[in-house]
Amino acid sequence: xxxxxxxxxxxxLPWPLNxxxxxxAPVRAERLAALRIGLAVLFLADVLLYYGPWLPVFYGxxxxxxxxxxxxxxxxxxxxxxxxxxxxxxxxxxxAFAFWIVTGVxxxxxxxxxxxxxxxxxxxxxxxxxxxxxxxxxxxxxxIILFYLMLSPCGAVWSLDAGQGREREVxxxxxxxxxxxxxxxxxxxxxxxLYKAGGADWQAGDSLYYVLADLTLARWSxxxxxxxxxxxxxxxxxxxxxxxxxxxxxxxPGLAGAxxxxxxCPDPWRRGLRRAATALRTAGLLFxxxxxxxxxxxxxxxxxxxxxxxxxxxxxxWERWADRHVTDSRVGCxxxx
Amino acid sequence: xxxxxxxxxxxxxxxxxxVALGLFVIGQLVFLxxxxxxxWVDSLxxxxxxxxxxxxxxxxxxxxxxxxxxxxxxxxGLTRRWSQLTGQPQNWSLFAPVxxxxxxxxxxxxxxxxxxxxxxxxVLSDNEPEDVRAFFRIGKFRLRRYESxxxxxxxxxxxxxxxxxxxWRQRIExxxxxxxxxxxxxxxxxxxxxxxxxxxxxxxxxxxLWMRVYHTPPPDDLPDPWLWRGxxxxxxxxxxxxxxxPAGHGAVxxxxxxxxxxxxxx
Numbered sequence: 001x002x003x004x005x006x007x008x009x010x011x012x013l014p015w016p017l018n019x020x021x022x023x024x025a026p027v028r029a030e031r032l033a034a035l036r037i038g039l040a041v042l043f044l045a046d047v048l049l050y051y052g053p054w055l056p057v058f059y060g061x062x063x064x065x066x067x068x069x070x071x072x073x074x075x076x077x078x079x080x081x082x083x084x085x086x087x088x089x090x091x092x093x094x095x096a097f098a099f100w101i102v103t104g105v106x107x108x109x110x111x112x113x114x115x116x117x118x119x120x121x122x123x124x125x126x127x128x129x130x131x132x133x134x135x136x137x138x139x140x141x142x143x144i145i146l147f148y149l150m151l152s153p154c155g156a157v158w159s160l161d162a163g164q165g166r167e168r169e170v171x172x173x174x175x176x177x178x179x180x181x182x183x184x185x186x187x188x189x190x191x192x193x194l195y196k197a198g199g200a201d202w203q204a205g206d207s208l209y210y211v212l213a214d215l216t217l218a219r220w221s222x223x224x225x226x227x228x229x230x231x232x233x234x235x236x237x238x239x240x241x242x243x244x245x246x247x248x249x250x251x252x253p254g255l256a257g258a259x260x261x262x263x264x265c266p267d268p269w270r271r272g273l274r275r276a277a278t279a280l281r282t283a284g285l286l287f288x289x290x291x292x293x294x295x296x297x298x299x300x301x302x303x304x305x306x307x308x309x310x311x312x313x314x315x316x317x318w319e320r321w322a323d324r325h326v327t328d329s330r331v332g333c334x335x336x337x
Numbered sequence: 338x339x340x341x342x343x344x345x346x347x348x349x350x351x352x353x354x355x356v357a358l359g360l361f362v363i364g365q366l367v368f369l370x371x372x373x374x375x376x377w378v379d380s381l382x383x384x385x386x387x388x389x390x391x392x393x394x395x396x397x398x399x400x401x402x403x404x405x406x407x408x409x410x411x412x413x414g415l416t417r418r419w420s421q422l423t424g425q426p427q428n429w430s431l432f433a434p435v436x437x438x439x440x441x442x443x444x445x446x447x448x449x450x451x452x453x454x455x456x457x458x459x460v461l462s463d464n465e466p467e468d469v470r471a472f473f474r475i476g477k478f479r480l481r482r483y484e485s486x487x488x489x490x491x492x493x494x495x496x497x498x499x500x501x502x503x504x505w506r507q508r509i510e511x512x513x514x515x516x517x518x519x520x521x522x523x524x525x526x527x528x529x530x531x532x533x534x535x536x537x538x539x540x541x542x543x544x545x546l547w548m549r550v551y552h553t554p555p556p557d558d559l560p561d562p563w564l565w566r567g568x569x570x571x572x573x574x575x576x577x578x579x580x581x582x583p584a585g586h587g588a589v590x591x592x593x594x595x596x597x598x599x600x601x602x603x
Contacts, residue, residue, distance in 0.1 A: 011358035050479055057480070057526065064483055064526055069518040079421040125424035133486045133519065134479035137431060143424040151361075176362045183369055191373045191429040198384070199434030206556050210436040213553045215565065216464060216481055223470045226563050229556045302478040304431075 004170040008153035026172035028319035029156035036154040038313045040108035060090035065131030082126035110159015121146035138304030152177035185311045193243030205233035249284030252277040372416035372427040439490030440551045445527040448543035491571045502594040513591040546574040575599045
């Protein structure tokens with residue numbers, strides 16, 4: 001690597017955030033790029049598979065999303081908006097969808113990246129408000145990710161915008177978009193846990209049984225593949241416990257570090273405790289991945305699981321892969337010579 | 338910890354822009370936490386308002402009065418509007434707090450009053466499996482989302498109709514009042530889909546929205562072999578395109594399960 005460069009505006013942050021390296025130390029741009037590319041792939045699949053074939057059913061005059069049906073969505077005191085609010089013509093909606101696909105390709109390739117993210121976010125919000133009844137939490141996650149991509153230098157690497165010949169540079173970006181998205185992810189799980197904790201079915205351990213047996217959601221008939229009730233009961237409690245513990249699991253390495261520093265623990269203890277806390281955090285994240293893969297296999301709830309998994313992409317050390325790739329290509333060059 | 342020495346960013350270091358971005362980051366952080374927690378706290382009120390200790394600690398909040406309640410109301414309003422403006426709704430409660438043991442599918446009955454038979458055709462939901470004992474589902478989740486808004490889990494079970502009818506009336510009335518336009522759009526779409534396959538048929542004169550409701554057996558009392566009960570089939574609403582509703586009434590009639598007839602709603 002020949003140099004280091006920071007791309008994007010570094011925000012001024014007040015205390016205590018400005019004392020925390022987690023909020024201030026720039027991160028490798030590959031992590032943001034991986035989020036962008038992952039989202040673009042899923043977004044294009046979503047648009048082509050789940051929206052495209054249903055356009056005339058969901059949007060335009062005399063459809064399920066007839067402008068008269070959802071006139072209330074953009075009415076005061078709500079601040080919801082869509083420039084397509086009074087559009088009755090399906091052709092106009094189709095043009096908007098074509099634009100949406102183009103912005104998805106732009107995001108994938110990193111061409112006019114932030115502009116594509118901005119238009120894509122605007123269309124995502126617009127279409128959600130045009131017929132909110134066909135959207136689910138997965139679509140909300142998509143719009144939120146697009147919101148942060150639009151505001152961050154997500155095309156700094158692995159993009160056409162980044163240009164050629166800069167592979168040997170280490171590119172860093174300010175960490176705030178990834179940190180806010182991580183806070184959002186923690187809150188998604190924790191709030192789910194809080195709401196579930198108040199539900200009688202979750203306390204009794206019956207929820208997963210009823211969800212898997214829900215005829216409207218299940219991917220296959222529960223009568224074909226009935227899971228033992230004790231298993232679904234334990235899984236129900238495990239999911240509830242994991243969601244409630246998610247913030248603590250994610251904070252574990254930081255807390256362990258602070259605790260061992262304050263108590264002035266001997267080095268072996270310090271290392272051991274930090275390693276255990278990091279393992280706990282990793283286990284929490286791996287459980288999350290397994291949870292979403294399980295949901296996607298058992299329930300037809302569209303793109304919720306894939307979009308949620310997208311939030312895990314910036315947590316992977318993509319820079320190692322990128323650095324190895326650069327080293328390999330250098331080795332390749334010298335061999336040719 | 339000392340931060341490593343880093344190069345200057347590509348973007349010129351303009352203090353105003355950095356401060357503005359910092360304020361945005363702080364604002365987002367505050368928004369995320371408050372929007373989620375306030376909504377959750379609000380959801381607790383119906384369950385907590387009868388608790389003595391809550392009446393002692395926060396009597397005004399329970400009664401929806403006072404400074405704390407007002408402040409929370411204002412902050413909730415602000416976070417809701419920001420979430421609407423930026424497309425960041427914070428309603429994270431998947432399958433919570435309760436899950437349903439009654440599983441409804443909407444169905445539309447198309448009726449013709451003065452036509453050659455058939456005078457009535459049922460169009461079932463695309464999401465309702467032909468054989469509930471064996472199916473594999475892929476796609477159509479957006480249609481299912483739409484249908485879920487129009488669905489009511491009306492399950493009589495072992496009860497007499499009179500025992501459940503009044504509760505059902507309230508639920509049906511609420512649904513038709515809130516979603517009358519969506520019910521009308523759904524019925525119309527169902528009729529058009531049918532006529533696409535049967536071009537010789539004229540437009541129906543009546544559309545009746547029914548619920549086909551299955552019941553999941555409780556986990557402590559599993560039948561052998563395991564199977565859902567039902568479906569029970571109940572009418573919910575009717576739309577007659579050619580009929581002009583009385584002045585000030587909606588176009589969609591609700592089914593009144595006590596009187597056992599359809600009625601316009603004012």
